[in-house]
Each structure stands twice: as C-alpha cells, then as structure tokens.
Amino acid sequence: MPETALLSARGLAFEAGGGRPVDGVDIDVRAGASVAVMGANGAGKSLLLRLLHGLIAPAAGEVRWRGGPLDRAARRAQAMVFQRPVMLRRSVGANLRFALAARGIAGAERAARQEEAVERARLRGLAHRPARVLSAGEQQRLAVARALACAPELLLLDEPTASLDPASTQAVEALIREARESGVATVTVTHDAGQARRLADELVFLDAGRVAEAGSTAQVLDAPRSEPARAWLEGRLHVGAAR
C-alpha cells in the first residue's frame, strides 16, 4: 500500500443473488487524486463506490482509510453524491443545515458554511425555496455543494450528471473541478469517456465486478490494453463471465 494512500481496498467482494457483482477489486486513492470508475452497465461501479464509502459491507476483502479501519470517523472524512440527489422535504438552506448538523458543525461556522455552499452552488436567492422544486441540475449542484460543505477529504460521485443537460453537466463538473483544485480527492463513476478525461487523472475500468484495467485516464482511453475496455471504447458488446 502506498504511504500516501488515503483510501485503499484489497480483494473487495460483494455477494448478491448467489453471485459476486464485485469480486476481488484492489484500488488505491491517494490524497488529492482524481479517479474515474468506468465500465458497462452491471460492471459493479456503483456497488464499488458504496463499498468504498462503507454503505454496504463487503463479503470479502477490506477497505482501509489512511491505513486504518473504515470506521465512523473515516466515513465522516468522506462525502458521497448520488446519481439521483436525495433532497430532504425542506428548503435549500435547511438541507444544508441538516447535513452540517449531522456532521457536528454548529453555530456561526454552520451559518458561514451554509452561506458559502449556497454561493458555490449558485443558488443565491433560492435558499428559502423547497429543495425539491429546484430543477434536476440545481438539485445536483446543491447535492455537490452540500457534500463539499462537510469539508470531505474524499468525494465519491455516482454518475453525478446522468440525465442532466449539457449546461447543467458543465455546472456540476465545475463544482467537482473546484473541489479537486482545493485538494479534495474524487472518485467519479461515469459512463462518459469525455467526462472521465475532464474530471480524472486516473481511470479504473471494471468488467463483471473485476478490475479489467487501471492506469492514467489518457492511457486507458487512448490505448486500452484489456479487451473489455477496448470493446467498450469501440462500441462493441463485450459479455464478461457471469458472476
């Protein structure tokens, strides 16, 4: 395990329906790194993200945070943005306050971070509006800003721009890039090779729950060594072994 690894997974597996949709995955995320996770539908990308965040327990293998266990404190150093943003039935401001309160942030600091998040998400003037009446793009911006307000060291993003229009995608990607520039490590699950190039320096390509290929984003996308990655990039169907 590299000394600088923020998060490290070894032999990670998850069992469901008698199979292993994630099977023996090794992955390292260094502090400040930006990693994209790609693969065909059903490759295990979203499950892998949930395993890394500790939302589900692995059947085998382990996830370590700075060399230690992935405990409550470690999970609090991470934040996750889901494909469909989960908005509480409250105002924009109340959604931010709730997340900050859950992370133990109170008083003037909470107010300051809320204000900063509203600015960051470009939702000034909408702080009192019910979050669920915002457009899909605005909701996802709020979800990313809410996650960043918790000051995570690692931001996990599960297809954060799926089903968003190009303008909304651009706005969400701008937030993610800002986070990267401020030193937050990111792991982004995406189906979009262009987005992987824009947001990640490293790429892990999954096939049927296993790592088919990993390396720099440019190398994997421009000169893939594995058949699953080549097939995917060339638009051919590749059916991996059933697990």
Add this chain to the structure above:
Amino acid sequence: MSPVVHMMLFQCINFGKEILQEMDGFWQALGRAVGLIVGGDAELIGIVGLSLRVSLGAVAVACLIGLPLGAAVGAFRFPGRAAASVVLNALMGLPPVVVGLVVYLMLSAAGPFGVLGLLYTPAAMTIAQTILVAPIVAALTRQVVEDLDREYAEQFASLGVGPLRRLTALLWDARYALLTVALAGFGRAVAEVGAVMIVGGNIAHATRTMTTAIALETSKGNLELALALGVVLVAIAVAVTGAAMTLRASAARLAYA
C-alpha cells in the same frame, strides 16, 4: 273487480300513505334539527363541545405515543420488527366495545386503577379513545416513515446521521402525511360510540357525546336532537376529509409531500 284485487289495491294505497306520512315526519324532524343547530341550542353545543374535547385530547395523547412508536418501528431494524408491525396493524381493528370493557374493568372500583375515580368521567372516555386511536396512528406512521426512510437511508448513512436525529428528521419530513394520519385518528375517535358509552355512562351534561346522545335520543324518539347531532357529526367528517385533502394538495404543491 274481484274482492281480492280490491283488497290488495286498498292495502297498497294505505302503505303508500304511511310512507308519505313517515317521510313527512322525517323532513319535519330534519327541519327542527337544523333549527336547533342554527339557534345554537345549549344542550347541543354542550354535547358537541364535550365530544370534541374528548376526541381531540385522545388524538393528542395517541400522537404522543403513536408517532415515535410507529417511526421507530418504521425506521430501525431490530429483532421482532416484523412481529411489531403485524401487531400494530392488527390493533388498528380493535373492537371499541372490547376496549371499553377492558378500560371499564381497569377503572372500576375493583380494578387496579379504581382508586383514581376516573370511571364515568371524560378522562375515562379519553383513555378509551386513546387506546383505540394510538394503534392507528402508530401503524400508519410506521408505513409513512418506512417509505421515507427507504428514500433517505443512503444519504443519512453517508452523512453519519445518528438514530435520534434520523427519527426526528423522518417525522419532520413526513409532517404533512402525518397530519393526515392524525386526522384519520380523529375521525375514528369522534365517530366511536361503544367504548365511550361503556366507560362514560352517557350521563347528561357530564359524559354525553354526540354518538352516545344520538343512540339515546333515537331510542327515546327525540329525533330532532339525534338528527341535529348527526348533521354536526357528518359536517365534522366532511371538514376533516377536506382538511386532509387540502393539506395533501398544498404539501404536493410545495414538494414537501
């Protein structure tokens, strides 16, 4: 015309006359009932007031018990959770007379709480209605909270939300749905007759509610008061349903539903 046909025709005409006379009586009674309501009859107001106090009190206490209980069963995983859900659902159908009987036995002089002297008081009626309404509130809350928790669970886990904050957040975010749950409980309480009759005794100016008064006045043939109370009861039911629908619509409009 044969004598038999003649007799049958005669009977039919008489039967028709009786029906018309009874209809006439109904409309007259209804007119007098409306007069009682419009005129603000003191006895009517007293009975309606007591009914509302007892039922609103019962719903308030039932919500204090049922909301956290239902939310806990809906949000947390624990051994026996499925059994707890089944019990809550089953208790929704508690027969009021059985509840009345049990509360009567508990509060009677020979019962464990007889020393409190609550039997035949509005407090006893509130207790009985609370027992009837609390399972309804708890069971419906469990369903509402379970559905909401399914939506929030991953986000809450990601944020590291603790159990108490999770429970209060689910209750708060389900507030509009839970208000309609409380209104459903109120509907059950205010229309209930068996339990309050047994533990209240239907004492004039003390424990006589709308439903027990309707039963009594009908048996006495005092249809005006019975009908007037019936009209008020139906009006309350309509108002409760209207309030529930309005709440649901405004919550949906604000995306808080």
